[in-house]
Amino acid sequence: MTILAIDDEPVMLVHLETELRKVFPKADIVTFDECDEVLAFLETPQSRSLQYAFMDIKLRGMLGIELAKRIKDQCPQTRILFCTSYSYYALEAYQLHALGYLMKPVDADKLREAVSQIEAQLGTFPEDGTEIPGKLVVHTFGNFEVLYNGTPLVFEREKAKELLALLIDRQGLSMTNGEIEAFLWEELHSPQYLQTLFYSLRKTLRGIGFEDLLIRTRNHTSIDVSKLHCDLYEFLKGSADAVNSYAGEYMNNYSWAELTNARLYNGTFSDFVLAAQARSRR
Structure with missing residues (x-):
């Protein structure tokens, strides 16, 4: 740039x-x-x-x-x-x-x-990954990645990173502990392990001043989407840059993300492309 x-x-x-x-x-x-x-x-x-x-x-x-x-x-x-x-x-x-x-x-x-x-x-990202004050930059198209100050955030546990990806995929909607467990594991796990993941994720976010990104009640968890600058969210707003950056791949790291990718590609992808192209011609 x-x-x-x-x-x-x-x-x-x-x-x-x-x-x-x-x-x-x-x-x-x-x-x-x-x-x-x-x-x-x-x-x-x-x-x-x-x-x-x-x-x-x-x-x-x-x-x-x-x-x-x-x-x-x-x-x-x-x-x-x-x-x-x-x-x-x-x-x-x-x-x-x-x-x-x-x-x-x-x-x-x-x-x-x-x-x-x-x-x-x-609805754009600085091309060099420059920090957007007060927000984490999130890439979901391709592999899932979270950037802090232009640098990929390092998670203590890979499963904690996947937990954050799942909550971002839900776009601020809350999930019960049972729903989260069903997405993250095919087999049953002890409730204590999920709490370990939450602790690990909070620790990572606390280290960069974003602990309040997580919104938790006794059995429900969501995220504060206002603290994220996310390509998925910008795509859904119809941002031309976000639409152009989508190449049919979404959170390739995780099999459960295929459902969202199918909706993007088969359901709304064409509509957003046409809308973005129309805006760019104005």
Whole structure:
């Protein structure tokens, strides 16, 4: 993923780059203080991976509004955010479909919050696995994986990981202990073993500050779906990115997931593809 930082004030440009690296530690951040250099960059192959452009609204030789139009013409996928001291350009910026308008001085917290809101609004994942504040990133298409700070979460027990996958598959609906046992094992197991799995899963989640993801009563368990950014959930909302990422495979790790995969593929898959394609043409 490539990110542009554009400001004609050298001190402010260095500050913007520093704060962006805190938010996007794995991204390729390219800085410019001249509009001509930005236009030249747009002609290079690297611009094809341009996801964000953070830029001032008043630049030497060209208004940021005009430069943003040139960027969008060349790279329509780019998300424009203005970082400026001039609030009176905000309306024009949003008419350009800018996704953010931040008043200087910007810092990592402001940038992170803006990016989080954009990703949630668009139903997309940052391409480099960057953390979405307050949420775990969950991949269900293909093999099941949970990412924390862009890194796969390590579970103490593989069966505890499967337990979390099952609860995510239920999309916030509660399951009784008996229902969970029926999905996880073909043969009977002692109730104590299920409690051991819950303890192990809570321990893993507690270690990253997400223990409250699990919602438990005496005999029922569910998850707080608001704490997850999950491709399945985005697919069901009709997100074009999520629909395009589904290739007919869902939680390949687990045989019980075949039922959900059949519903996705045979029941709603075509409808969501058509809806996403229609949105992309607007």
